[in-house]
Amino acid sequence: MGNINIDDGDYDKRTAMHVAAGEGHAAVVELLCKSGANVNIEDRWGGRALDDAERSKHHECANILKQYGAMVGTRQKGEIENSSKRREVRNLEVDFEDLEMVDRIGKGSFGEIYKCTWRGTVVAAKCIQSSRIRKRWLHSQMMAQIKEGGDIDEAIAAMDEATSSQDEEALRDFRQEISVLKSLRHPNIVLLLAYSATKEMEVMISELMKCSLLDVFKAHIVNGTKMKKKDQIVFGKHLIQGMLYLHTSRPPIIHRDLKPANLLIDFSGVLKVADFGLATVRPDPVTQKDDTFMMTGETGSYRFMAPEVFRHEQYTETVDVYSFSMIFYYLLDGKPPWPTLNGLVAVRKAANDGDRPPIPRGWDQRLQSLLQECWSENPSARPPFRQILKLVNEYASDVFHQDSNQIQVVQSRETRSLFRSLFSSRGNKKSKQQAKSYR
Numbered sequence: 001m002g003n004i005n006i007d008d009g010d011y012d013k014r015t016a017m018h019v020a021a022g023e024g025h026a027a028v029v030e031l032l033c034k035s036g037a038n039v040n041i042e043d044r045w046g047g048r049a050l051d052d053a054e055r056s057k058h059h060e061c062a063n064i065l066k067q068y069g070a071m072v073g074t075r076q077k078g079e080i081e082n083s084s085k086r087r088e089v090r091n092l093e094v095d096f097e098d099l100e101m102v103d104r105i106g107k108g109s110f111g112e113i114y115k116c117t118w119r120g121t122v123v124a125a126k127c128i129q130s131s132r133i134r135k136r137w138l139h140s141q142m143m144a145q146i147k148e149g150g151d152i153d154e155a156i157a158a159m160d161e162a163t164s165s166q167d168e169e170a171l172r173d174f175r176q177e178i179s180v181l182k183s184l185r186h187p188n189i190v191l192l193l194a195y196s197a198t199k200e201m202e203v204m205i206s207e208l209m210k211c212s213l214l215d216v217f218k219a220h221i222v223n224g225t226k227m228k229k230k231d232q233i234v235f236g237k238h239l240i241q242g243m244l245y246l247h248t249s250r251p252p253i254i255h256r257d258l259k260p261a262n263l264l265i266d267f268s269g270v271l272k273v274a275d276f277g278l279a280t281v282r283p284d285p286v287t288q289k290d291d292t293f294m295m296t297g298e299t300g301s302y303r304f305m306a307p308e309v310f311r312h313e314q315y316t317e318t319v320d321v322y323s324f325s326m327i328f329y330y331l332l333d334g335k336p337p338w339p340t341l342n343g344l345v346a347v348r349k350a351a352n353d354g355d356r357p358p359i360p361r362g363w364d365q366r367l368q369s370l371l372q373e374c375w376s377e378n379p380s381a382r383p384p385f386r387q388i389l390k391l392v393n394e395y396a397s398d399v400f401h402q403d404s405n406q407i408q409v410v411q412s413r414e415t416r417s418l419f420r421s422l423f424s425s426r427g428n429k430k431s432k433q434q435a436k437s438y439r
């Protein structure tokens with residue numbers, strides 16, 4: 001081995017023996033043992049090679065180590081899990097000063113979104129209304145206005161407004177969204193990259209997205225076009241996949257505020273579920289039909305809200321299935337459910353009169369049946385997302401004669417021109433007003 005110390009470790013004091021045992025390389029473990037390696041050397045958390053071998057069920061490695069006098073380390077299983085969680089938290093927590101603001105790009109239900117640079121990557125930073133990041137943005141705008149001879153009083157007034165006290169309810173929802181997103185990893189869920197929390201401000205850093213599904217709907221309205229059938233199905237499938245992941249997580253997660261504005265689309269045309277401020281985590285049930293978790297209270301956006309939620313009745317995760325049906329109808333029809341009514345009147349018709357949007361006779365019978373099942377007045381009759389995904393995949397294969405993955409690739413190319421028209425039409429006041437009524 002020359003001048004190399006066989007027991008040298010990395011930053012975490014993990015040696016070649018730790019790695020070989022943990023990955024099941026029995027021949028390497030035996031060679032290291034014969035070469036005089038310390039079989040009981042501990043890493044930074046008190047773990048030994050035998051711990052790694054037994055945890056990964058590499059029995060041959062464990063037996064070799066025991067022959068050379070190896071013993072288990074001083075740390076327990078719970079300590080291992082806790083150290084892993086601590087490392088995960090440290091990786092997510094960042095210093096606000098690491099963010100370099102580029103532009104303010106949007107405003108959410110209780111926060112504002114900024115395009116920022118973070119560790120060399122362009123990201124989205126979402127923060128509550130009165131946070132320090134907003135003040136910083138306004139200050140930069142104020143200085144720019146002053147340099148250009150703009151209205152100084154107006155800029156100062158905006159700064160004063162930014163110093164108003166934080167809305168406690170908004171702050172609570174903001175923290176709830178972070179707590180939910182921290183554990184979620186799925187291609188159809190917006191990815192939380194990091195967050196920063198101080199007494200002065202709280203900000204959530206996530207991947208930067210192109211636009212929302214609502215923006216796409218608006219673009220079609222403005223341009224007088226209709227979404228291609230493939231796009232309708234692909235966006236619907238992306239939503240289904242994201243919701244299936246949430247509902248089958250341990251514990252399951254109920255979104256409770258599904259609507260087009262909360263469904264974001266990335267630069268490749270992939271739709272992702274976002275905005276978890278109203279999401280709730282339900283107890284992890286044993287998979288039985290009679291095992292339910294009931295909630296009450298009016299949460300979410302009216303037009304896409306399940307009737308039982310509006311009526312303040314007990315409800316379960318099937319409220320997300322109802323909301324999906326309304327969004328899927330919007331995708332297929334090009335207009336929202338009850339387009340001539342405002343959201344509150346629409347949900348009253350659904351909840352009090354049992355009304356549902358009219359389904360055109362020309363639609364495929366499978367899609368008609370799916371919508372009717374998903375927006376059923378009886379929550380227990382609504383199908384789970386696993387069943388919905390199976391039906392949509394079968395429909396896509398029959399209609400497009402393609403695998404669902406192939407359909408997604410085609411869709412991402414066809415939406416590029418739509419995205420360009422979307423951003424070029426945002427200055428049209430009349431078009432914006434027209435599109436606003438279709439939320």
